[in-house]
Amino acid sequence: MRIVKLKKENLFPFLEVISKEADLWAPVKKYEDKHVFKAVEDFSEIDLDYQRTIIPPRRILLPPKTNMFEATQNTYKEDFSNVSKKIIFGIHACDVNALVIMDRFYNFAYDDPYYTRARENTLILGYSCWPDEHCLCKSTNTHIVTEGYDLFFSKLDTHYLVWIGSSQGDDLIRKQPSLFNEDISDKDIQTYLNWQKEREDAFQAEIDFIDMPDLIELKYNDPLWEELGKACLACGSCTNVCPTCNCYNVYDKPILGKNASKIVRCWDACTLENYSEVAGGENFRENRADRLKLWYTHKLQAYISKYGKPACVGCGRCIVSCPVDINVLTVGKTLSGEKVDAFWKRFNLQVKKEVRK
Amino acid sequence: MKGDAKTTVHANPFMPEPARIIRTQMLTKDVKFFQIRLADMEKALAFRYSPGQFIMLSVLGAGEAPFSISSTPSRPGLLEFCIRKAGTVTNALFRFKENDLVGLRGPYGNGFPLEEMLDRDILIVMGGLGAAPLRSVLLYCLDNRDKFRRVILLHGAKNPEEMIFREEFYSLKEREDLECFLTVDSDTTGEWKENIGVVTALFEKCRNINPADTAALVCGPPVMYKFVLKELVKLNIPKDQILMTLERRMKCGVGKCGHCAIDYIYTCLDGPVFTYWDVLHMRELI
Amino acid sequence: MENSKLKIGIYELTGCAGDALLILDCEKELIDIFNAADIQSFVMAKSDNIEGDLDIALVEGSVTTEKEIEELKDIRQRSKIVVAIGLCATVGGIQARFLDPKEWNERFKKVYGNIEMTHTKPVQSKPIDAYIDVDFYLPGCPIGKEQFLIFFTRILKGNPPEKSQNPVCVTCKYNENDCLLKKGILCLGPLTEDGCGAICINHNLPCAGCWGPLKTGNRTSEYYLLKEKGFDVEHIKKKMANYSGTKIASFLKELEKEKK
Known part of the structure; x- marks a missing residue:
């Protein structure tokens, strides 16, 4: 591991150099207070002062709709048109950690070439961030990075400290080493440590994930799930915005006038109605409650049992996306017996009142 | 197995x-039998699989x-394969x-788990389309007859016309090394000479098995599991020797793709064969 | 070769003819459409129409006269497959909003006065499945080009697609839009069938529900959510009813009770 220093005014010149051979993706403002990752050519569009993008960066590696094959009666031609050299700049620690989870998943048992080929061609340039009231990453221990990045930029007053996390990251620095310098002063170190400490203290949201597997097991038949199911709009947003969700559907899109098809995969969500429906109409999870239970069991219990940590990186996207406040924070807190203020709670009180009337 | 499949x-x-x-034949009014071979002969001969495994079939369009x-x-x-007409792909x-x-x-x-089944009594209980995966393991046991002890088959269907592989099982009845019992809920043909009643009634025929040394294999419609599992537990067959193969969207x-996920397992990787013990501690399995 | 092509009829009942127009608007693919199928009847596109036995009938528009009921039953009788296309055929359209027959009668008199209808008797607007069995539904107001072409190609090849029951939100998130409902705007995305490409929300406008109501949509929850966000009961009801035709009648009746 090597750490170098980059003057703030040298950032764009550096991006200029490295974007010559790869598409540069970076956060840009889409709405007043919402950002997205976009392939940028005009660097003035880049807005590093962002909290979280609407959709996590996995979208860049496997877009919502991906062509897998061009098929005819007996030939299947692979379509890897999404695979190109990319650099994703400005990814926060939670999203870097999410990609580590995705890398492991897509390599497990069988290699998913549509993900891994795109991933192998993508460099991850992380960027430091400051928590808002929805950031849970300290609880999931994903507010810092230990792996999964090629470079990681920590913003200080006039400089960036740049962690070099891989040989390919080092190659990027070497493209124009004059932009960087290696003499990190005691003052720089102190500034960084102070910033680090202040950031640690700035987290507001918190859940104890250690207890989650037990709690989910113990509360498997708790009325909580029915309450959530009653309020859930089954819109699929929590899954689509989750950086560690990976479910997809496949469909055959025939071409009119030809005996040929495109085989397309598109994001699916376990919270949607026909996620678990098999041919013939049997649906293994017809109730919204069962589907939510699957999602939360998968994120907060199953993954912890298997890998010792949750499949939640605390990015807070489900918190800012779910219209009825069903998210890791409200569900986690309720499981732990804490009181929460959420629409789904108020809604169920209302429904109970109606019934009494 | 996973390593092989890779x-x-x-x-x-x-x-x-x-x-x-290669060949098709109607088995019942909505179940069709298919014989299929990889077009590339070398690949066809190199194709290895194990009873209980599944494949993906695709139809252009x-x-x-x-x-x-x-x-x-x-x-x-x-x-x-025996395939029931149910969705777009099967219709095609x-x-x-x-x-x-x-x-x-x-x-x-x-x-x-063929290794674990060796030198044991094999009790196969099938209902309806459950015969599709279990026929593979049944024929495997019969082809390797010396590796297993008693082989008992209990097969139930709604009526004779809906019994998959009816003729084949009739002829298997003649084998002396197989105890084959067939039953239907009701006889619609008037020509049925076997048992009439639910499949669990056939358990009378295997009271004298040695439960500790028995592997029970079950597959059938969801309603069947409840009753059959009860009978198998009553026979004192250990829960981890009761094997079932399950259906999920894949x-x-x-x-x-995630569709077959249950808890931390994927039916397609860790299944589709599970033990009754798995089913008990992974609540969503059946 | 000609004989092996499927015989298709495209029919318009009461509506804006937008769905038939959309099919004609598939300029790039139009020749392919006519090449791939034997279009027997398509009044908007051609004059030499033959009204005989059909493999597939695509029916647009809602049923609003007794003559149309007869026409529809005739189409059903001579077609192997009937597909309802567009909002009017699938749910009854905006004109099917007046669910109470009494209310409909009053409204009819208010608009037309006491006119004697001579050539056919008008009836309260209904979706085509109120009179005949429908094999497939292709919603939209009007139907979407991409969705139509996929559906049409698949049905021509004998492989109709499985019905999707996703809400608009799914595509809306694919497009990385900000959730308007979360912001407190009355957006019907979660209650509406997907297929439009989330076109309104892409332009920062809330979903009005024009693809018709999602069968499994959680209307009760969204209703309470909107109420909590300060929307008036009558306003919510109007918005939800607008493009729902006859399909969410029981839910709307529940809302009526709520008002009292």
């Missing part, structure tokens, strides 16, 4: 391989779906004729 024909695990329909293999690896070359498959091409990839899943077969 060495499928293509680096891209989603790539189907052209396969030819319609899509792809999982099917359990009904043939046994002890009779290599042809793959056999029913229109296919001999010599037509489909896409095939696999095999996937864990299959039955789009990939290789643990990526």
Whole structure:
């Protein structure tokens, strides 16, 4: 591991150099207070002062709709048109950690070439961030990075400290080493440590994930799930915005006038109605409650049992996306017996009142 | 098994391989029997699988779906399937004729734990389309008869017309090394000479098994499990020697699409064969 | 070769003819459409129409006269497959909003006065499945080009697609839009069938529900959510009813009770 220093005014010149051979993706403002990752050519569009993008960066590696094959009666031609050299700049620690989870998943048992080929061609340039009231990453221990990045930029007053996390990251620095310098002063170190400490203290949201597997097991038949199911709009947003969700559907899109098809995969969500429906109409999870239970069991219990940590990186996207406040924070807190203020709670009180009337 | 499966024909695990329909035959009014072979003869001969595994079949213009293999690896070359007309893919498959091409990839899943079944009594309980995956392991046991002790088959269907492989099982009744009992809920033909009643009534025939040394294999419609499992536990067969093969929605077969996830397992990787013990501690399995 | 092509009829009942127009608007693919199928009847596109047995009938528009009921039953009788296309055929359209027959009668008199209808008797607007069995539904107001072409190609090849029951939100998130409902705007995305490409929300406008109501949509929850966000009961009801035709009648009746 090597750490170098980059003057703030040298950032764009550096991006200029490295974007010559790869598409540069970076956060840009889409709405007043919402950002997205976009392939940028005009660097003035880049807005590093962002909290979280609407959709996590996995979208860049496997877009919502991906062509897998061009098929005819007996030939299947692979379509890897999404695979190109990319650099994703400005990814926060939670999203870097999410990609580590995705890398492991897509390599497990069988290699998913549509993900891994795109991933192998993508460099991850992380960027430091400051928590808002929805950031849970300290609880999931994903507010810092230990792996999964090629470079990681920590913003200080006039400089960036740049962690070099891989040989390919080092190659990027070497493209124009004059932009960087290696003499990190005691003052720089102190500034960084102070910033680090202040950031640690700035987290507001918190859940104890250690207890989650037990709690989910113990509360498997708790009325909580029915309450959530009653309020859930089954819109699929929590899954689509989750950086560690990976479910997809496949469909055959025939071409009119030809005996040929495109085989397309598109994001699916376990919270949607026909996620678990098999041919013939049997649906293994017809109730919204069962589907939510699957999602939360998968994120907060199953993954912890298997890998010792949750499949939640605390990015807070489900918190800012779910219209009825069903998210890791409200569900986690309720499981732990804490009181929460959420629409789904108020809604169920209302429904109970109606019934009494 | 997982290791074996990984060495499928293509680096891209989603790539189907052209396969030819060799023969088809209606088994019941909505279940059709297919014999299929990979079009490339070398690949066809190299194709290895285990009873209880499944493959993905794709039809151009319609899509792809999982099917359990009904043939046994002890009779290599042809793959056999019994397929019920249920969705778009199966509807398309029913229109296919001999010599037509489909896409095939696999095999996937864990299959039955044959090693653990060796030198044991094998009790196979099938209902309805549950015969599709269990015929594979039944024929495998019969082809390797000296490796197993008693082989008992209990097969139930609604009526004789809906009994899959009826003729085949009739002829198996003649074998002295197989105890084969067939039953139907009701006889609609007037020609049924076997038992009438639910499949659990056939358990009378296997009271004298040695439960500790028995592997019970179950597959059938969801309602059947409840009653059959109760009987098997009553017979004192250990829960981890009761094996069942389950159906789930699957789009990939290789643990990526997520549709078959239950708790931390994927039916396509860790199943479709599970023990009754698995089922008890993973609540969503049945 | 000609004989092996499927015989298709495209029919318009009461509506804006937008769905038929959309089919004609598939300029790039139009020749392919006519090449791939034997279009027997398509009044908007050609004059030499033959009204005989059909493999597939695509029916647009809602049923609003007794003559149309007869026409529809005739189409059903001579077609192997009937597909309802567009909002009017699938749910009854905006004109099917007046669910109470009494209210409909009053409204009819208010608009037309006491006119004697001579050539056919008008009836309260209904979706085509109120009179005949429908094999497939292709919603939209009007139907979407991409969705139509996929559906048409698949049905021509004998492989109709499985019905999707996703809400608009799914595509809306694919497009990385900000959730308007979360912001407190009355957006019907979660209650509306997907297929439009989330076109309104892409332009920062809330979903009005024009693809018709999602069968499994959680209307009760969204209703309470909107109420909590300060929307008036009558306003919510109007918005939800607008493009729902006859399909969410029981839910709307529940809302009536709520008002009292």
